[in-house]
Amino acid sequence: MAFEMKLPDIGEGVAEGEIVRWLVQPGDAVREEQPLVEVMTDKATVEIPSPRTGTVAALHAEAGQVVNVGAVIITIDTADGAPAAPRAVHGAAAAAPPPAAVAPTTAPQAPGRVAATPAVRQLAKQLGVGLESLAGSGPGGAITGDDVKRAAGALPAAPATPAAPAATTPATNAGERIPLRGLRRKIAEHMRHSIDTAAHFTFVAEVDMTELAAHRAALTQRAQSQGVKLTYLAYIVKALAASIAKFPMLNASLDDATSEIVLHPAVHVGVATHTRDGLTVPVVRDVAQRTLFEIAGDIDRLAQAARAGSLKLDELQGGTITVTSTGARGGVLATPILHHPQVAILGVHEIKPRPAVRDGQIVIRDLGNLSLSLDHRVVDGAVGAEFLYDLIGRLESPAGWLPDAEIA
Numbered sequence: 001m002a003f004e005m006k007l008p009d010i011g012e013g014v015a016e017g018e019i020v021r022w023l024v025q026p027g028d029a030v031r032e033e034q035p036l037v038e039v040m041t042d043k044a045t046v047e048i049p050s051p052r053t054g055t056v057a058a059l060h061a062e063a064g065q066v067v068n069v070g071a072v073i074i075t076i077d078t079a080d081g082a083p084a085a086p087r088a089v090h091g092a093a094a095a096a097p098p099p100a101a102v103a104p105t106t107a108p109q110a111p112g113r114v115a116a117t118p119a120v121r122q123l124a125k126q127l128g129v130g131l132e133s134l135a136g137s138g139p140g141g142a143i144t145g146d147d148v149k150r151a152a153g154a155l156p157a158a159p160a161t162p163a164a165p166a167a168t169t170p171a172t173n174a175g176e177r178i179p180l181r182g183l184r185r186k187i188a189e190h191m192r193h194s195i196d197t198a199a200h201f202t203f204v205a206e207v208d209m210t211e212l213a214a215h216r217a218a219l220t221q222r223a224q225s226q227g228v229k230l231t232y233l234a235y236i237v238k239a240l241a242a243s244i245a246k247f248p249m250l251n252a253s254l255d256d257a258t259s260e261i262v263l264h265p266a267v268h269v270g271v272a273t274h275t276r277d278g279l280t281v282p283v284v285r286d287v288a289q290r291t292l293f294e295i296a297g298d299i300d301r302l303a304q305a306a307r308a309g310s311l312k313l314d315e316l317q318g319g320t321i322t323v324t325s326t327g328a329r330g331g332v333l334a335t336p337i338l339h340h341p342q343v344a345i346l347g348v349h350e351i352k353p354r355p356a357v358r359d360g361q362i363v364i365r366d367l368g369n370l371s372l373s374l375d376h377r378v379v380d381g382a383v384g385a386e387f388l389y390d391l392i393g394r395l396e397s398p399a400g401w402l403p404d405a406e407i408a
Contacts, residue, residue, distance in 0.1 A: 001077070001078045001079075002057060002075055002076070002077055002078075003051075003052050003054065003075065003076045003077075003078050004072045004074075004075050005036075005050070005051060005052075005072065005073060005074045005075070005076060006069075006070050006071060006072050006073065007039065007048075007067050007068070007069050007070065007071050007073050008048065008069070009069050010039065010041055010046055010069070010313070014041045014069065015068065015069055016041070016066055016067060016068045016069060017039040017040060017041045017066070017067060017069070018039065018040045018041075018064065018065070018066045018067075018181065018182065018185065018186075019037060019038075019039060019061045019062065019063050019064065019065050019066075019067065019073070020037075020038040020039060020040045020045060020063065020181060020182040020183075021037070021038045021063055021182075022036070022037050022059060022063065023035050023036055023037055023038065023047070024036050024037075024056050024059075024074075025056065025059070026056050026057065026058055026059060027055065027056060028055070028056045029054075029055050029056075030050045030052075030053065030054060030055070030056060030076065031050065031053045032049075032050055032051065032052060032053045033049045033050065034049060034050045035047040035048070035049055035050075036048055036049065036050050036074060037073065037074070038182075040181075040182045040183060040185075040186055045182065045183060045277075045309065046313065050076065052076050052078050053078065054076040054077050054078040054079050055076065055077045055079065056074065056075075056076060056077075057075040057076060057077045058074070058075040059073070059074055060072050060073050060074060060075070061073050063179075063181065064179055064181045065142075066138075066142045120143055120144065120145050120147075120148060120189075123145055123148050123149075123193070123196070124143075124148045125257065126197075126256065127148060127149070127151075127152040128152070129148050129151045129152050131143055131148075133151075134147050134148070134151055135147070145192070182277060182278075183275075183277040183278040183279075183280070184277065184278045187278050187279055190339075190340065191337050193340060194337050194338050194339070194340035195337065197256065197340055198254075198338050198340055198343075198375040198377065199375055199376040199377045200335070200337070200338060200373055200374075200375070200376070201373070201374055201376050201381065201384075202335040202336070202371055202372065202373045202374075203371075203372045203374070203381065203384050203385055203388055204333045204369055204370070204371045204372070205369070205370055205372075205385075205388050205389065205392060206367060206368070206369055206370075206392075207351075207367070207368055207369070207370050207392045207395055207396065208356065208365050208366065208367055208396050209232065209351050209366045209367070209368060209395060209396070210365045210366045211396060211397060211398060211399070212232065212235055212366075212395055212396070212398050213366050215235075215398045215399060215402075216230055216231075216232070216235070219407065222408065223293060223296065223408075226293060226408065227297075228293045228296050228297050228300075229296060229297075229300045230292075230293070230296050231296060231299065231300075232348070232351065233271070233299055233323065233325055233348065234292055234293075234295045234296035234299055235292065235395060235398060236323060236325075236346070236348060236391075236395065237269045237271070237284060237287055237295050237299065237323060238287060238290075238292050238295050238402070238406075239391055239394040239395055239398075239401075240267065240269060240287065240321065240323070240346070240391065241267045241269075241287045241288035242288075242394055242401060243387055243390045243391040243394065244267050244288075244321070244387075245288070246387075246390060247383060247386065247387040247390065248263055249261075249263070249343070249378060249379050249383060250321060250343065250344045250374075250379060250383075250384075250387050251263070251264050251267055251320045251321055251344075252264060252320075252342075252343050252378055253320070253341040253342055253343060254341055254343060254375060254377060254378055255341070256341070261378055264320040266285070266286055266288070266320070267286070267287050267288050267320060267321065268283050268284070268285045268286065268287070268318050268319050268320045268321075269283065269284045269287050269319065269320070269321055269322070269323060270282070270283050270284075270319030270321070270322035270323070270339060270342075271283075271284060271299055271302065271303070271322070271323055271324075272322060272323065272324035272325070272339075273302070273303050273306040273307070274326070275306050275307050275309070276307070277309075280306040280311065280316070281316065281319060281322060281339060282302035282303070282305070282306050282311055282315050282316055283302075283315060283316065283317065283318055283319040284298045284299060284302065285298075285318070291405075291406055291407060291408055292402065292406060292407045292408070293407060293408040302315060319339065319342065320342060321342055321344050321345070321346070322336075322338075322339045322342060322344075322345040322346070323345070323346045323348060324336050324345060324346070324347050324348070325347070325348035325349075326349075327350075328350060329350070330347075330348060330349035330350035330351075330368070331349055331350060332349060332350070332369060333347070333349055333369045333371050334347050334349065334371050335347075335371060335373055336371060336373045337373065338373055338374075338375055342375075343374060343375040343377075343378040343379055344372065344373070344374050344375075344379065344384075345372075345373045346370060346371070346372050346391075347370065347371035347372070347373070348368070348370060349368050349369045349370070349371065350368055351366055351367065351368035352366065352367070352368070353365070353366055353367075354366075354367040370388060370391070370392065372384055372387070372388045
């Protein structure tokens with residue numbers, strides 16, 4: 001018997017997903033709960049398990065294709081009836097699918113079946129463009145941002161493909177082409193949407209971490225005895241919550257659809273983490289109510305899960321402000337891009353011994369820079385500067401605001 005598996009509802013607000021990688025091929029035997037495919041949404045990359053035991057009869061989407069929730073993505077022959085005629089999409093000979101199974105790439109999409117990412121949908125909403133009337137130029141007929149901009153008159157019409165010349169010279173040094181897929185593609189979409197939407201500006205200030213380094217060194221043995229890896233980043237996340245209590249506009253988001261600023265009651269800090277596939281931002285929750293050691297443990301656990309590709313969907317959702325750090329290779333400064341719709345992101349740069357002037361004397365201190373990028377539509381420059389200097393004051397004198405009860 002042929003069982004047609006549809007792309008399931010992966011999470012709240014997720015209407016579509018991109019096929020990142022098939023873990024099976026037509027003809028493979030599969031068992032129930034065996035992972036079949038990796039799917040990337042706006043929220044996370046997840047593995048979709050098989051709901052049946054049987055044999056793969058056909059795959060109905062290719063790697064890199066964006067499909068709607070509810071669309072059939074794979075057919076499994078469960079061996080308790082006649083198998084389905086295979087409809088592989090990877091170039092093998094097979095019976096052709098019904099015409100309605102594939103959206104045309106040169107004609108408008110059918111109502112209710114528009115293939116477009118959430119970022120493209122948001123752009124269309126802002127520009128007043130109806131997606132149902134567009135012909136998508138992306139993979140599988142998906143509507144791209146350029147399609148929307150052309151429809152709104154923001155871009156010139158795509159030029160017609162010119163006729164091939166009678167004689168051509170072979171191209172040289174054409175370079176390798178790498179498909180923009182999966183997490184890399186989502187990062188590109190989110191960053192472009194953030195730049196197109198928010199009014200970015202960045203404020204940079206120096207921080208003296210000498211006292212914090214000593215404070216951390218005094219706690220290292222205690223932390224290790226509890227299985228905790230105590231880092232500068234844990235102090236920064238903890239201090240953020242204390243400073244946000246004085247400057248709540250930094251812990252906000254802007255609802256572009258309603259033109260409302262949303263002040264978030266809890267502080268959930270996204271910690272940008274580099275993985276082999278790109279940047280992932282797991283979230284440390286309720287940092288205002290967590291101890292320093294609890295925050296340090298969460299940062300380490302989430303970073304390991306991000307690099308292993310085992311983060312859960314809810315560990316990537318709900319961030320209200322973000323911190324990004326590249327550790328020893330943090331450089332002097334940067335201009336981090338906002339994790340839209342958040343209005344603030346803090347960049348942490350290399351901290352190392354440098355000469356400083358204290359009481360008229362040149363001394364060696366552990367110095368670094370913090371780069372705070374903000375959405376100027378929500379946060380004024382003066383407020384951003386006051387917030388950053390409040391945060392720096394806490395980092396430079398940790399004993400003054402971090403009682404023992406909030407350490408472990």
